[in-house]
Amino acid sequence: MDIPASDGALRHIRRYRLAWRLMAHQVRAGMISAMTSFSCHQLATLRRRWGIATNKHLRGRSPISLSRYVRPPRARSEGAVLAAFCRIYGVALPRHLAHAPRKSLLTLELGERLCPTYEAFCACFPQCTLDFEKAVNLIFALAKDELIGLEQCESCGATVLIDRLARRKPVCESCEQERRLRRALSRPSPRRRRDRGADARR
Numbered sequence: 001m002d003i004p005a006s007d008g009a010l011r012h013i014r015r016y017r018l019a020w021r022l023m024a025h026q027v028r029a030g031m032i033s034a035m036t037s038f039s040c041h042q043l044a045t046l047r048r049r050w051g052i053a054t055n056k057h058l059r060g061r062s063p064i065s066l067s068r069y070v071r072p073p074r075a076r077s078e079g080a081v082l083a084a085f086c087r088i089y090g091v092a093l094p095r096h097l098a099h100a101p102r103k104s105l106l107t108l109e110l111g112e113r114l115c116p117t118y119e120a121f122c123a124c125f126p127q128c129t130l131d132f133e134k135a136v137n138l139i140f141a142l143a144k145d146e147l148i149g150l151e152q153c154e155s156c157g158a159t160v161l162i163d164r165l166a167r168r169k170p171v172c173e174s175c176e177q178e179r180r181l182r183r184a185l186s187r188p189s190p191r192r193r194r195d196r197g198a199d200a201r202r
Ligand SMILES: [Zn+2]
Pocket: 153, 154, 155, 156, 157, 158, 171, 172, 173, 174, 175, 176
């Protein structure tokens, strides 16, 4: 016999599912609590019941510094790819919501949309350095479009993340590696330097 579930019961089930999924992504209790409305105490109980070990390094507040996203060339490219995934999955925050209180934006609905987006991103880039919380911070920062934004690599035109306050022009990971390689090849080898020194002494 089918028992029709009420909207409240269905929402309750969704909260449990999302909490489980976020714990699997090693998300801190504060963010899970904001998205699922479970208290930190309830989340600790669920962790014990589900046998999910607590990662000691992931206690406390979520880091919100953005500098790490735009400094390394790899992170600049990863951030741009994540932004593309967000557009595909319809997760990009509308600009008019970007300055709303962060807690009011961390909803069950946003969490349910973020999880498949982040999982698809990780499936395509298993070596990615962006964890779930960094990805959320990045999405919020891109919606504000103040400190960081998206621009084109000045060499190849690929989309990259940029620091809007930095003087350096944006370069993607691949072009940065190519530039380093060219610089290394143009530098004389120690043997050539020794030969030049010997020639000068003669
Ligand atoms: Zn490039």
